[in-house]
Amino acid sequence: MPTKNSLDYAYYPGCSLHASAGEYDLSTRKLFKALGIGLTEVPDWFCCGATPAHNVDELLSLSLCAKNLELAEQVEGDLAVACAACFSRLKFTQHTLEENSTKRKQVETAIDAPVKLDGKVKHLLEILARDLGLERLAASVKKPLSGLKVACYYGCLLTRPPDVPNLDCIEAPTIMEDVLGAVGAETVAWSHRMECCGANFTLSRPGVVIQLTNAILESAKAAGADCVMVGCPLCHGNLDIRQKEIEGVYKTTYNMPVFYLTQLVGLAAGLSADQLGLDALIVNPLPLLKEKHLL
Amino acid sequence: MKKKKMVISQETMDIDFVRKVEALSGTSVRRCFQCGKCSAGCPMATFMEHPPNRVVRLLQLGQWQRILAGRSIWYCASCETCSTRCPNKVHLASIMDALRKLSWDAEGPSKESYVQLANKLFLQNIRTYGRQYEMRLAAVFNVKSGQFLKDLMLGPKLITKGKLKMFHKKNRNMNEIEKIFARIEEMRKKGEAL
Ligand code: SF4
């Protein structure tokens, strides 16, 4: 696949990156700067509606996303999205409005403007693996992550639903493993890489979340992983912030650091713990990184 | 609850409702041949009284009241696994969306009010602030659901880690957002959208 030369993007961080996932935002900006990739935040972007909007009101969800896509047009370049949920909603909107003229007309009435669907929406992973390209990514490595065994967690929304995100193979994606391979880490094969963490129940049904996330952590541990890597702030919240609670309920210890993809790639690119916001992680990753001589 | 016997007749089959589900979801329930792959992969099936394949079967038979009377649709996590694995391209996750929408509109007899409350507060936040502020969302949820103690152990740690934002700046597109909500309400009033 040909890589791109001009690497400038409009950037849609999404709500979580401005709140509970500040370290994802920070590490994204620092890493992209170090790699020479330009990011310009879309001015006054607003919430994409995430799962709660399409859950009960698809037209609202499509309209919020369509308006955000219009706002993104103000900034030159493809749209870079960090959150898997925002990514999925924005892509779903483009796909649905392309295929369904009735819904398209309704959305155009709702936003009082013609919808624009030609802009490309890309998850950070795609930008690293395809636009920058694995070769250039490998060439940027200052400190290979050798010896670190990582369980790549895709969750639901990076690849699903069918025909929509087109990020990678829908049942057996490898894009995360490819990116980590390029920066020298080892990745493990494990069963729960695409199982749901129950993000939409974080508030309403924490018991459900704990059951689902326990199975994910258990599977990562059984596969011999030292840590988990994610590309979504919602997955991260459930696996990292709730880990102590999960350990309490299931009377077990995982002590499994959960990194954002930009933190691990950033580490390999030679960025410091501060630049990557590692201190914001709830499960302390420093002992593991020191043991592996990565800090 | 004792199981009520299902009677299939012209009187009990409400096909108009099913048509609405099909229009909203953009998928046809008639394509389903009950292979069960959707339910086999569904992470939430154990929490549902009607697993996904049965939800489709009940729709085929026009027995939607049985679905809305239960909690299955509110326990669907929107993970899209069912839609991914269906050999007949039944977009089951979209069917779940459509059913929740119709139940929501009817202020349906659902047994699952916490999920509905969380969704409602989330949407209110968008309309009022333009973005989500998890702290506010969690606080209001706890007050309204009466679950004051829940997640108390998470709070202070998150604040010291800078994860919960207390303050925020006003979004300059607030007017636009309000107009989107209002125009959709208007369209629905006029019958131009479901
Ligand atoms: S996977 Fe598709 S065809 Fe099979 S039971 Fe589910 S909806 Fe029906």
Ligand code: SF4
């Ligand atoms: S989208 Fe809902 S019904 Fe489908 S597999 Fe996921 S949780 Fe189950």
